[in-house]
Amino acid sequence: MRLLWELFWIFFKIGAFTLGSGYAIVPVIEHEIVDRRKWFEREDFRDQFTLAQSVPGPFSLNTAVFVGYRMKGFWGAFFAVAGLVVPTFSIMLVVAIFLTGIRDNEIVSAAFKGLRPCVVGLIAVPCVQMLVKMNVWQMVMGFAVLALICFTGLSPVYMLIFGAALGVVLCCINKTEGLKR
Amino acid sequence: MIYLQLFLSYLKIGFFGFGGGYAMISLISNEIVTQRGWLSEAQFTDIVAVSQMTPGPIAINCATYVGYTVTGSVWGSLLATIACCLPPMTIMLALTVFYRKVKNNRYMRGALVWMRPVLVGMIAAAAIMFVNTETFFHWTSVAICLASFWAVWKKVNPIYVMFAAAGAGILLYGVIL
Numbered sequence: 001m002r003l004l005w006e007l008f009w010i011f012f013k014i015g016a017f018t019l020g021s022g023y024a025i026v027p028v029i030e031h032e033i034v035d036r037r038k039w040f041e042r043e044d045f046r047d048q049f050t051l052a053q054s055v056p057g058p059f060s061l062n063t064a065v066f067v068g069y070r071m072k073g074f075w076g077a078f079f080a081v082a083g084l085v086v087p088t089f090s091i092m093l094v095v096a097i098f099l100t101g102i103r104d105n106e107i108v109s110a111a112f113k114g115l116r117p118c119v120v121g122l123i124a125v126p127c128v129q130m131l132v133k134m135n136v137w138q139m140v141m142g143f144a145v146l147a148l149i150c151f152t153g154l155s156p157v158y159m160l161i162f163g164a165a166l167g168v169v170l171c172c173i174n175k176t177e178g179l180k181r
Numbered sequence: 182m183i184y185l186q187l188f189l190s191y192l193k194i195g196f197f198g199f200g201g202g203y204a205m206i207s208l209i210s211n212e213i214v215t216q217r218g219w220l221s222e223a224q225f226t227d228i229v230a231v232s233q234m235t236p237g238p239i240a241i242n243c244a245t246y247v248g249y250t251v252t253g254s255v256w257g258s259l260l261a262t263i264a265c266c267l268p269p270m271t272i273m274l275a276l277t278v279f280y281r282k283v284k285n286n287r288y289m290r291g292a293l294v295w296m297r298p299v300l301v302g303m304i305a306a307a308a309i310m311f312v313n314t315e316t317f318f319h320w321t322s323v324a325i326c327l328a329s330f331w332a333v334w335k336k337v338n339p340i341y342v343m344f345a346a347a348g349a350g351i352l353l354y355g356v357i358l
Contacts, residue, residue: 015237048280054293055276056198057269058205058238065273077274081266088237089262092245093255095231100250103227107355114325114350115230115343116223116316121329122233122339123203123308130301138298145302149207150309153215156208157197159299167295171288 003072004079011064011083016091025060033067040070060084183252184260190217191244191264198269200300202239206307209243219251226311234343240265321353 010032014025026049033039040048052062061084068080102108134142145159190212198205206229213219220228232242241262248261276283283289317323325346332342 017236048277051276051280051283052273053201054199054289055269055272057195057266057273058198058240059201060238061241061266061269062273065270066277069274069277074274077270077277081270084237085241085262085266088235088241089245089259091235092232092237092242093249093258095235096246096249096258099227099231107351110353110355111347111350112227112230113318113322113354114346114348116226116311117322117326118329118343118346119226119230119233120308120311120316121326121331122333122342123206123304123311124330125333126203127301127304127308128334130297130304134298134301138295138301141295141298142302142305145299146305146309149211149303149306153211155211155216156299156303156306157193159302160197160199160296163296163299164292167292168288170295171291 004075007068007071007076008079008083011068011080012087014060015084016087029060029063029067039067184257186217187248187251187257187261188264191248191261192268194240194244195265196268196272198240198265199296200303203307204300204303205240205243207303207310209240209247210307210310213247220247222310222313223315224250226316229311230343233339319354319358321349321358325349 014028014032030042030045034042034045048066049059049063052059052066055062061081064080064084065077068077070076072079099108103112131139131142141163145156148154148159149156194205194209194212197208210222210225214222214225228243228246229239232239232246235242244261244265245258248258249255251257251261317326329342329346332345333339
């Protein structure tokens with residue numbers, strides 16, 4: 001029982017105090033789990049973390065699942081996830097309740113006018129970073145997806161399924177596909 | 182009925198939420214704005230901005246907010262949040278149990294490699310979706326966008342960038358203009 005609450009508390013802190021994108025929380029989790037509590041070997045943790053990145057969903061959530069499961073099975077995973085979600089949910093709920101009331105406030109609306117173009121710039125960064133690492137075919141595919149989403153309103157779900165299927169097919173045809181990074 | 186729709190929509194978002202927060206923005210907006218029409222584009226942009234400034238994963242922030250706005254109740258908020266977490270939790274749990282078997286599976290890796298260009302397209306679509314006359318209504322908006330891009334490219338913490346942009350907004354559009 002103590003271990004369950006400890007898991008809850010670790011991920012509660014992570015959920016409550018880490019702002020910004022997912023990558024910012026990686027060193028925080030690693031510090032808590034590997035350096036302070038020595039629950040994982042560093043290599044082992046990084047390996048599992050790679051897996052957490054390849055499955056759907058926010059990867060702090062996926063990390064909570066594998067750390068919790070390793071320590072205390074299903075309930076460990078459950079408590080770790082609960083710890084992560086509770087503060088995130090509560091803070092956001094308060095914001096949602098108040099924001100609907102003050103959205104028309106002059107100062108708040110001015111702040112949002114500044115924030116909207118900022119969000120565009122923010123999202124463009126990882127996009128350009130990933131783009132420069134791709135080969136020609138992958139770029140063509142990226143632009144095709146972009147055009148489909150913007151002009152047809154087709155759900156990206158189908159494109160993800162297509163991409164995954166293409167990868168599997170290429171693996172069947174080409175023996176080296178999937179082995180290289 | 183709206184609760185069931187909300188639950189199903191977020192189940193879908195959770196299940197296909199590959200590639201982290203930014204790629205999920207396209208997925209969420211397609212589901213919530215384009216398909217369901219629960220929010221306007223401007224509302225959605227604001228939610229993205231707010232969820233970036235509050236702690237926790239953006240997908241969960243967004244689920245909490247959308248759940249509340251759509252139903253007007255805390256229960257809708259809770260339902261959307263749970264629905265959003267359920268599929269990734271289940272999948273990750275299964276993969277952790279069978280970890281050693283899937284670790285070096287080349288088919289899985291191949292699939293992931295070719296999902297990456299799709300994710301880049303999705304992130305780009307998220308950025309372009311926000312490019313409209315409501316976002317860029319004045320030349321200073323373009324300046325804020327470029328400055329934000331440059332700062333984050335230079336590894337400045339996005340949180341500081343966002344607070345600076347909000348401050349610039351208040352100063353420019355609340356006081357000066």
